[in-house]
Amino acid sequence: MRHHRLAAVSAALLLTGGAAGSATAAAPAGPARPAAASAEVPAGVSAGVAVFDRQTGAFTEQLNTSTRFRSASVVKVLIALDHLWGLDHAVPDSDRAWLEPMLRASDDGAASAYWSDRGGAAIITRMVDRLGLRDTAPPPGGYEGYWGYTALSARDTVTIYRYLLDSAPSPVRDFVLGNLRQSTRCATDGFDQHFGIAGAFEKPWALKQGWSGSSYEKGTCGPPRTAATARTRSAGPAAATDVDLTRPALHSTGTVGVGDRSIVAVFTLHPVGTPYGKAYTDIGRLVRSLNVPGASRPAGWRFGTWSDHVNVRPGPGTGNAPITQLPAGVEVLVGCQARGEVVNVPPYTNEWWAYLPQYDGWISNIYVNSPDNKMPDVKDC
Template identity: 45%
Template sequence: MTADRGADERGSGSGPRTARLLADAATGEVLRGHDARHAFRSASLVKPLIALDHLRRRGEPTAADRALLEPMLRGSDDAAASELWDRGGREAIVRRAAAEIGLTGTEPPRDPDMWGYVPLTAEDQVRTYRHLLGAGAPGDYVLANLRRYEVIATDGFDQSFGLPAAGAEPVALKQGWSGFGRGPAEPEPEPGPPAEKIPDERIDLESPAMHTTGLIRRDGRLLVVVVCTLHPPGTSWAAAAERITGLTAELLG
């Protein structure tokens, strides 16, 4: 699979920046693309990798497994993701997934506590969806739950930006966001100084990030859609959602 990297819109750390990729899920043929090898922080896009790795190691999910996997995949539940991240060995999850799938731009985070800081690329997201389609029962389980995404995520944010808002009907959907503050359904944080970020020269850790990814059917073909975006500091959720929805609509043409 190849894609045109395109020109940078703004440099890392200064947002906005975008990567867009539309590809045939069966063949990997890139239909449209821009900056597809630029690394973004993953936010929740890493969650399907966490789920796949868990299922590969544990086999058929138990009721206890499903109680974590399903909220994480459908409602983007962060607490469930953190629990499964710890159980799977944190950075080891990313190393195993990269080796299994052949990911070239997805690497462990500098801070092992922060699964949302995994660097990844739009190109690797296409590889991930194509791998899930051929990964047997574990892949089927992940995709079935991504198909049943919840419009309002566990943290209270509305997940209907991007693909759903652009008029597509996703066969599977995974959204990601980071840097927009506390979600409407999240409790007040414990008092005290914020945790210090471990610097990472590979990705922008400061600009608000919003990503939309998934599978759609069009003209008898199954397509992978990936749009990753960074926004200027202080960008509101509504403004970022409107921008990424417009970019997704343009990509879909």
């Protein structure tokens, strides 16, 4: 049967901008798009973007590169580099126990411990001086203990990664990048952190993501957890006062391609109240529009989804425990589709399932914004 999902159309409209009752508006334009020539920023989103091609030594994308954003968890790269500064031997096991989850799974408890132990804002002061950062600044007055309120720009983020790749001692470079290459889909606070770069490009990549905002309080994969942020009161230079601390932030930074050819820094702010799935989709569309030399783009078709936290299964049926759950209303890449277990979500019924290669799992087509049970143009598995 056809399923336009009128009961859930409001969630779909957040994604597609279509009219109520119009399933056509949610259908994809075709296979995943190739590289574009310039950044395409979704409506309502504020962005700072920089893409640096290490092979040519030139930027391929620059948009608001000096604009300061609150860093969220991207600052954890600076926290790690400060702690490891000058290290010329293997990272001790005692540090690995804290640094690995901080870099791979964006663990907040580890960041807070280092922030407290190493002087809070003094970490940022030291790293600004060491790396010659131009826009980076400690959290503003009254928020000294909130490491995620550190001011950071796209161009400074490129500078940080260039130092890491080209100048850092090899034990530091190998350790930090090695962990960023092992970024986990589920962060320790329960968020699906494989948005932006991870969703737009195939490996190899190395990631440090960031998210901050009241709209993102509910976890999207794994058991949601809340980690308290230490509130130390550390002295430091004058903090930035031009950083937006209100709108939800979602950032994707790292390296892409063989040999870490491109450095990508994308910082975004979204309207207050934006659901996580909508912000996740918007930063994905922005990153996919970028000219990123060396990037490999996955094949498939992109569709919107509806419903809250759709289960991703290891096969086209509900017999096995879910691998994870999708952020509510997020856009997904579909590799192919196949018949499987019949799923009933009254008044809808559907036996077709979509394979999501980036999750290595399946969701029922009943949760896909498509005019028919079987998605148009998508190949059979």
